Amino acid sequence: MVKYNEEFKVRIVLEYLKGELGYSKLAKKYGVKSHQQIINWVLAYQKYGVEGLTRKNINEIYSVQFKLDVLNFRKRTGASLTETALHFGLTNPPMISSWNKKFLEGGAEALDQPKGRPAMSDKAKNVKRSTQPAPQDTLTREQKLERENELLRLEVAYLKKLKAFQMDPDGYLEKHKQRYHSNSKKNFD
Structure with a gap:
């Protein structure tokens, strides 16, 4: 999955809001895989401003x-x-x-x-995997x-x-x- 920086997203959103090009044409112009991505950026920008386009902590854990x-x-x-x-x-x-x-x-x-695999501790890295019991x-x-x-x-x-x-x-x-x-x-x- 391609990661786009904040400046790139803002530039596309502002260009869309000028009204010159639609979602599909902007996606094609800038090489964005899907116009739906641009729709999401525009909606996030309209609701939260530039802050809506910034990447939040990727490792954020939700309850x-x-x-x-x-x-x-x-x-x-x-x-x-x-x-x-x-x-x-x-x-x-x-x-x-x-x-x-x-x-x-x-x-x-x-x-x-x-999500993903748990990190291994230094001690666990040195011990052979077959000697450790499964966490369950x-x-x-x-x-x-x-x-x-x-x-x-x-x-x-x-x-x-x-x-x-x-x-x-x-x-x-x-x-x-x-x-x-x-x-x-x-x-x-």
Whole structure:
């Protein structure tokens, strides 16, 4: 995937806003793979200004609850990926598709799994891989039960929110509107 710098994005957005060229022609002129990318940049610029075009921390970790809220919002409202991303202040709309795929394949637990491979410590690099037990084998029965319990708590909280929304969608959205916006900018370490 090609990464575009902020100046490049701003130049294209401003050229689009002048009204001389449309999305497709700008994509062709500047060699952008898809005109949809330019649409996303224009919408982000219109909602957040230049800050909407800057790359956020790539390694930002979102909570499982936040991911479930995003997916639930999209399902309830029928919003597009771009509209949902703008609503929650996300700069990468395809990430929502990835969350949805994980959720459909493995439920809420799949959303809790970190992306990529965990970093190896210096000690682990020196020890042969075959002598180390798998991380799942090292969990005690109590730890496994605690993890399952936490996932069940998350699921119950999600279902409660879904029920509250179904009973009064407008009231629910109004009550939680500010929280969604502030949660999307947090960096959970």
